[in-house]
Amino acid sequence: MQWLQSKKRFQDVAKYDEESGEFEILDRNSPDCPKMLDGSFEILAGIFVALFKADLKLFIGIGDKTFQLDDDLVINVKGGACDRLLIIEKDNAVLVTVEYSIQSRGTTIGDTTAFIDDEDSDYGLFLCNISKDESRQRVLLGLD
Numbered sequence: 001m002q003w004l005q006s007k008k009r010f011q012d013v014a015k016y017d018e019e020s021g022e023f024e025i026l027d028r029n030s031p032d033c034p035k036m037l038d039g040s041f042e043i044l045a046g047i048f049v050a051l052f053k054a055d056l057k058l059f060i061g062i063g064d065k066t067f068q069l070d071d072d073l074v075i076n077v078k079g080g081a082c083d084r085l086l087i088i089e090k091d092n093a094v095l096v097t098v099e100y101s102i103q104s105r106g107t108t109i110g111d112t113t114a115f116i117d118d119e120d121s122d123y124g125l126f127l128c129n130i131s132k133d134e135s136r137q138r139v140l141l142g143l144d
Helices: 123-131 134-140
Strands: 002-006 012-017 022-027 039-044 047-054 057-062 065-068 073-079 083-090 093-101
Touching: 002 047, 012 047, 039 123, 047 093, 047 123, 057 123, 065 093, 073 123, 083 123, 123 134
Parallel strands: 002 039
Antiparallel strands: 002 012, 012 022, 039 047, 047 057, 057 065, 073 083, 083 093
């Protein structure tokens, strides 16, 4: 079971079962919510998409599928200003795609420290950039 922070709403967390793909969104102040969370999530076109750490490894969860983020996993985003396509590949084979739209470009609701960057409004782009940056992966794992 993973506890994840919403990228859109600071007060929302998800309790996520990576084996079944089932999740429940709760308020951050819920008594069940731990102080330390395992990653982040967003709903893209009705599909639960997550980035989380477990056993000093990073994983991507998309619906009921989970993929370890390693050197062989390739994450790309294609599309225009609003309509995007998230593509997850391994060994030149497409594992999953998600077509989604960016609703608005802005900060995370309820986060008073937010700054606006393309990743703040495009979770697919965030995943793509993390997958290509080992130093950011090390930070997420708590190694740096």
